Amino acid sequence: MPVDADPADPASEDDAGSDGADPSADDALPINELFHSLQGEGRLAGVPSVFVRTSGCNLRCWFCDSYHTSWEPSHAWLGLDEIVAEVENYGADHVVLTGGEPLMHDESVTLLDRLDAAGYHTTVETNGTIYRDAPIDLASVSPKLASSTPSADLVAEGTPRPDGEPVDAAAAERHEADRLDLDALARLVETYDTQLKFVVTGPDDMAEIDQLVDRVRDAASATVADTDVLLMPEGTTRDALDGTRGTVAELALERGYRYTPRLHVDLWNDAPGT
Numbered sequence: 001m002p003v004d005a006d007p008a009d010p011a012s013e014d015d016a017g018s019d020g021a022d023p024s025a026d027d028a029l030p031i032n033e034l035f036h037s038l039q040g041e042g043r044l045a046g047v048p049s050v051f052v053r054t055s056g057c058n059l060r061c062w063f064c065d066s067y068h069t070s071w072e073p074s075h076a077w078l079g080l081d082e083i084v085a086e087v088e089n090y091g092a093d094h095v096v097l098t099g100g101e102p103l104m105h106d107e108s109v110t111l112l113d114r115l116d117a118a119g120y121h122t123t124v125e126t127n128g129t130i131y132r133d134a135p136i137d138l139a140s141v142s143p144k145l146a147s148s149t150p151s152a153d154l155v156a157e158g159t160p161r162p163d164g165e166p167v168d169a170a171a172a173e174r175h176e177a178d179r180l181d182l183d184a185l186a187r188l189v190e191t192y193d194t195q196l197k198f199v200v201t202g203p204d205d206m207a208e209i210d211q212l213v214d215r216v217r218d219a220a221s222a223t224v225a226d227t228d229v230l231l232m233p234e235g236t237t238r239d240a241l242d243g244t245r246g247t248v249a250e251l252a253l254e255r256g257y258r259y260t261p262r263l264h265v266d267l268w269n270d271a272p273g274t
């Protein structure tokens, strides 16, 4: 049974009531879902992979497609042995560690060590605000743009979140303050094979993307090719993507960046476990 934590207090997530392994143990992670699917996004799109989704996030994107890892986290605590055993059951050789923000958790490093030792290819989906030293084969970094912030306008208008609750001004301010960390981004790019995968809501996002890519190139000693920069249309349903994917594809073509689809939305409309 999943466990709900107080979304207004990210610290409480670590202390939330447990299901399964003891949350105070150093060999467990709060898991929102664990499933087998085709990688839907990025350079490895189409590759059969096991997804391990941790719960808890330091950001609050208004569009988050994993609402129950961020705004309203729910999870069961699973021991690392259990997680590895579940992964092995699926027989895939690629594992995607995602969230929420998986790099918030110390135990994610231990899990990656275990998966690496077992011979898996590991991708980590991260918002790029946290650096950790771990065996990561592909760092799939998705820095968050101004357009991800639950804006002051949204807060003032009381525009509801997907669960119908008004947006909390403090959460919006924290998100805006924390969404970018150039040092963490530069270290990720320098250390790992990295793709920078931006969620694009429209043409107005492009100036910030160009500027951020330039800043990362200046800060990091590693090269970031234009084809390591991926534009991904915002949208959690086929209908929503019908409205954004054409524009985003044109922007990628115009700018020389790479386009990435959201195959799991095209194929399964982002149903849980896909």
Ligand SMILES: C[S@@+](CC[C@H](N)C(=O)[O-])C[C@H]1O[C@@H](n2cnc3c(N)ncnc32)[C@H](O)[C@@H]1O
Binding pocket: 057, 063, 064, 065, 066, 098, 099, 100, 101, 102, 125, 126, 127, 128, 140, 141, 142, 197, 199, 232, 233, 234, 235, 236
């Ligand atoms: C749920 S996040 C988890 C990993 C990490 N917190 C992050 O944001 O990169 C997984 C991926 O989904 C993307 N994403 C989340 N909501 C989205 C949406 N509405 N449309 C397109 N991509 C979205 C994120 O940018 C990220 O690349």
Ligand SMILES: Nc1nc2[nH]cc(C(=O)O)c2c(=O)[nH]1
Binding pocket: 037, 038, 039, 040, 041, 051, 066, 096, 098, 099, 125, 264, 274
């Ligand atoms: N099929 C599929 N591919 C994905 N790639 C990244 C995902 C994520 O939520 O991090 C994801 C996901 O949730 N499903």
Ligand code: SF4
Binding pocket: 057, 058, 059, 060, 061, 063, 064, 065, 066, 069, 070, 099, 100, 101, 127, 144
């Ligand atoms: S950083 Fe990722 S998990 Fe966190 S709110 Fe944004 S999209 Fe969701």
Ligand SMILES: [Mg+2]
Binding pocket: 065, 066
């Ligand atoms: Mg997803």
